Amino acid sequence: MPSATARTREQKRFDRYDKDRNGRVTREEYLASRKKAFAKLDANGDGRLTFDEWAVKTTTKFAKADADRSAALDAAEFATTAVQRKAAARCACPPPESGAED
Known part of the structure:
Protein backbone atom coordinates (compact mmCIF):
# COMPACT_ATOMS: atom_id res chain seq x y z
CA MET A 1 0.00 0.00 0.00
CA ASP A 42 -12.45 45.64 -9.47
CA ALA A 43 -14.95 45.28 -12.30
CA ASN A 44 -13.84 48.35 -14.26
CA GLY A 45 -10.11 47.76 -13.69
CA ASP A 46 -9.38 51.24 -12.36
CA GLY A 47 -7.48 50.04 -9.29
CA ARG A 48 -10.19 51.29 -6.93
CA LEU A 49 -13.15 49.52 -5.40
CA THR A 50 -16.46 51.28 -5.18
CA PHE A 51 -18.95 50.03 -2.63
CA ASP A 52 -20.99 48.45 -5.42
CA GLU A 53 -17.97 46.57 -6.78
CA TRP A 54 -17.05 45.38 -3.29
CA ALA A 55 -20.61 44.30 -2.42
CA VAL A 56 -21.57 42.80 -5.80
CA LYS A 57 -21.99 39.25 -4.45
CA THR A 58 -24.18 40.45 -1.62
CA THR A 59 -26.32 42.75 -3.75
CA THR A 60 -26.74 40.00 -6.34
CA LYS A 61 -27.71 37.52 -3.64
CA PHE A 62 -30.28 39.98 -2.25
CA ALA A 63 -31.78 40.63 -5.69
CA LYS A 64 -32.03 36.91 -6.35
CA ALA A 65 -33.73 36.28 -2.98
CA ASP A 66 -36.21 39.16 -3.43
CA ALA A 67 -38.65 37.04 -5.42
CA ASP A 68 -41.50 39.56 -5.31
CA ARG A 69 -39.19 42.50 -6.17
CA SER A 70 -40.40 44.47 -3.15
CA ALA A 71 -36.89 45.66 -2.19
CA ALA A 72 -37.36 43.88 1.14
CA LEU A 73 -37.02 40.24 2.16
CA ASP A 74 -39.75 38.46 4.07
CA ALA A 75 -38.76 35.52 6.30
CA ALA A 76 -39.10 32.92 3.52
CA GLU A 77 -37.05 34.98 1.05
CA PHE A 78 -34.43 35.72 3.72
CA ALA A 79 -34.10 31.99 4.46
CA THR A 80 -32.88 31.44 0.89
CA THR A 81 -29.79 33.57 1.64
CA ALA A 82 -28.43 31.20 4.30
CA VAL A 83 -24.97 29.85 3.57
CA GLN A 84 -25.11 26.25 2.42
CA ARG A 85 -22.54 24.40 4.47
CA LYS A 86 -21.00 21.18 3.22
CA ALA A 87 -21.41 18.17 5.44
CA ALA A 88 -18.29 17.26 7.38
CA ALA A 89 -16.26 14.59 5.64
CA ARG A 90 -16.51 11.21 7.27
CA CYS A 91 -13.54 8.97 7.71
CA ALA A 92 -13.30 6.44 4.90
CA CYS A 93 -11.00 4.22 6.92
CA PRO A 94 -11.58 0.48 6.76
CA PRO A 95 -12.94 -1.07 9.94
CA PRO A 96 -10.31 -2.56 12.26
CA GLU A 97 -9.52 -6.19 11.69
CA SER A 98 -11.09 -8.47 14.25
CA GLY A 99 -8.59 -9.82 16.72
CA ALA A 100 -6.10 -6.99 16.09
CA GLU A 101 -4.27 -5.77 19.17
CA ASP A 102 -3.94 -2.09 20.13
Missing part, protein backbone atom coordinates in the same frame (compact mmCIF):
# COMPACT_ATOMS: atom_id res chain seq x y z
CA PRO A 2 1.49 3.42 -0.93
CA SER A 3 2.23 5.81 1.88
CA ALA A 4 1.88 9.57 1.90
CA THR A 5 4.54 11.93 3.18
CA ALA A 6 3.91 13.29 6.64
CA ARG A 7 3.57 16.98 5.75
CA THR A 8 1.74 19.16 8.21
CA ARG A 9 -1.11 21.45 7.32
CA GLU A 10 1.17 24.43 7.98
CA GLN A 11 3.87 23.05 5.65
CA LYS A 12 1.28 22.66 2.91
CA ARG A 13 0.04 26.21 3.47
CA PHE A 14 3.62 27.52 3.35
CA ASP A 15 4.23 25.67 0.08
CA ARG A 16 1.13 27.23 -1.51
CA TYR A 17 2.54 30.69 -0.80
CA ASP A 18 6.18 29.92 -1.70
CA LYS A 19 5.62 30.10 -5.46
CA ASP A 20 9.31 30.03 -6.44
CA ARG A 21 10.06 27.16 -4.02
CA ASN A 22 13.08 28.87 -2.46
CA GLY A 23 12.02 28.17 1.13
CA ARG A 24 10.98 31.78 1.79
CA VAL A 25 7.73 33.67 1.32
CA THR A 26 8.25 37.19 0.03
CA ARG A 27 5.80 40.03 0.54
CA GLU A 28 4.77 39.69 -3.13
CA GLU A 29 4.08 35.99 -2.72
CA TYR A 30 2.19 36.63 0.51
CA LEU A 31 -0.06 39.27 -1.06
CA ALA A 32 -0.56 37.53 -4.44
CA SER A 33 -3.85 35.86 -3.49
CA ARG A 34 -5.22 39.16 -2.16
CA LYS A 35 -4.25 40.94 -5.37
CA LYS A 36 -6.11 38.30 -7.40
CA ALA A 37 -9.19 38.65 -5.21
CA PHE A 38 -9.04 42.45 -5.50
CA ALA A 39 -8.70 42.27 -9.29
CA LYS A 40 -11.80 40.06 -9.49
CA LEU A 41 -13.81 42.63 -7.55
Whole structure:
Protein backbone atom coordinates (compact mmCIF):
# COMPACT_ATOMS: atom_id res chain seq x y z
CA MET A 1 0.00 0.00 0.00
CA PRO A 2 1.49 3.42 -0.93
CA SER A 3 2.23 5.81 1.88
CA ALA A 4 1.88 9.57 1.90
CA THR A 5 4.54 11.93 3.18
CA ALA A 6 3.91 13.29 6.64
CA ARG A 7 3.57 16.98 5.75
CA THR A 8 1.74 19.16 8.21
CA ARG A 9 -1.11 21.45 7.32
CA GLU A 10 1.17 24.43 7.98
CA GLN A 11 3.87 23.05 5.65
CA LYS A 12 1.28 22.66 2.91
CA ARG A 13 0.04 26.21 3.47
CA PHE A 14 3.62 27.52 3.35
CA ASP A 15 4.23 25.67 0.08
CA ARG A 16 1.13 27.23 -1.51
CA TYR A 17 2.54 30.69 -0.80
CA ASP A 18 6.18 29.92 -1.70
CA LYS A 19 5.62 30.10 -5.46
CA ASP A 20 9.31 30.03 -6.44
CA ARG A 21 10.06 27.16 -4.02
CA ASN A 22 13.08 28.87 -2.46
CA GLY A 23 12.02 28.17 1.13
CA ARG A 24 10.98 31.78 1.79
CA VAL A 25 7.73 33.67 1.32
CA THR A 26 8.25 37.19 0.03
CA ARG A 27 5.80 40.03 0.54
CA GLU A 28 4.77 39.69 -3.13
CA GLU A 29 4.08 35.99 -2.72
CA TYR A 30 2.19 36.63 0.51
CA LEU A 31 -0.06 39.27 -1.06
CA ALA A 32 -0.56 37.53 -4.44
CA SER A 33 -3.85 35.86 -3.49
CA ARG A 34 -5.22 39.16 -2.16
CA LYS A 35 -4.25 40.94 -5.37
CA LYS A 36 -6.11 38.30 -7.40
CA ALA A 37 -9.19 38.65 -5.21
CA PHE A 38 -9.04 42.45 -5.50
CA ALA A 39 -8.70 42.27 -9.29
CA LYS A 40 -11.80 40.06 -9.49
CA LEU A 41 -13.81 42.63 -7.55
CA ASP A 42 -12.45 45.64 -9.47
CA ALA A 43 -14.95 45.28 -12.30
CA ASN A 44 -13.84 48.35 -14.26
CA GLY A 45 -10.11 47.76 -13.69
CA ASP A 46 -9.38 51.24 -12.36
CA GLY A 47 -7.48 50.04 -9.29
CA ARG A 48 -10.19 51.29 -6.93
CA LEU A 49 -13.15 49.52 -5.40
CA THR A 50 -16.46 51.28 -5.18
CA PHE A 51 -18.95 50.03 -2.63
CA ASP A 52 -20.99 48.45 -5.42
CA GLU A 53 -17.97 46.57 -6.78
CA TRP A 54 -17.05 45.38 -3.29
CA ALA A 55 -20.61 44.30 -2.42
CA VAL A 56 -21.57 42.80 -5.80
CA LYS A 57 -21.99 39.25 -4.45
CA THR A 58 -24.18 40.45 -1.62
CA THR A 59 -26.32 42.75 -3.75
CA THR A 60 -26.74 40.00 -6.34
CA LYS A 61 -27.71 37.52 -3.64
CA PHE A 62 -30.28 39.98 -2.25
CA ALA A 63 -31.78 40.63 -5.69
CA LYS A 64 -32.03 36.91 -6.35
CA ALA A 65 -33.73 36.28 -2.98
CA ASP A 66 -36.21 39.16 -3.43
CA ALA A 67 -38.65 37.04 -5.42
CA ASP A 68 -41.50 39.56 -5.31
CA ARG A 69 -39.19 42.50 -6.17
CA SER A 70 -40.40 44.47 -3.15
CA ALA A 71 -36.89 45.66 -2.19
CA ALA A 72 -37.36 43.88 1.14
CA LEU A 73 -37.02 40.24 2.16
CA ASP A 74 -39.75 38.46 4.07
CA ALA A 75 -38.76 35.52 6.30
CA ALA A 76 -39.10 32.92 3.52
CA GLU A 77 -37.05 34.98 1.05
CA PHE A 78 -34.43 35.72 3.72
CA ALA A 79 -34.10 31.99 4.46
CA THR A 80 -32.88 31.44 0.89
CA THR A 81 -29.79 33.57 1.64
CA ALA A 82 -28.43 31.20 4.30
CA VAL A 83 -24.97 29.85 3.57
CA GLN A 84 -25.11 26.25 2.42
CA ARG A 85 -22.54 24.40 4.47
CA LYS A 86 -21.00 21.18 3.22
CA ALA A 87 -21.41 18.17 5.44
CA ALA A 88 -18.29 17.26 7.38
CA ALA A 89 -16.26 14.59 5.64
CA ARG A 90 -16.51 11.21 7.27
CA CYS A 91 -13.54 8.97 7.71
CA ALA A 92 -13.30 6.44 4.90
CA CYS A 93 -11.00 4.22 6.92
CA PRO A 94 -11.58 0.48 6.76
CA PRO A 95 -12.94 -1.07 9.94
CA PRO A 96 -10.31 -2.56 12.26
CA GLU A 97 -9.52 -6.19 11.69
CA SER A 98 -11.09 -8.47 14.25
CA GLY A 99 -8.59 -9.82 16.72
CA ALA A 100 -6.10 -6.99 16.09
CA GLU A 101 -4.27 -5.77 19.17
CA ASP A 102 -3.94 -2.09 20.13
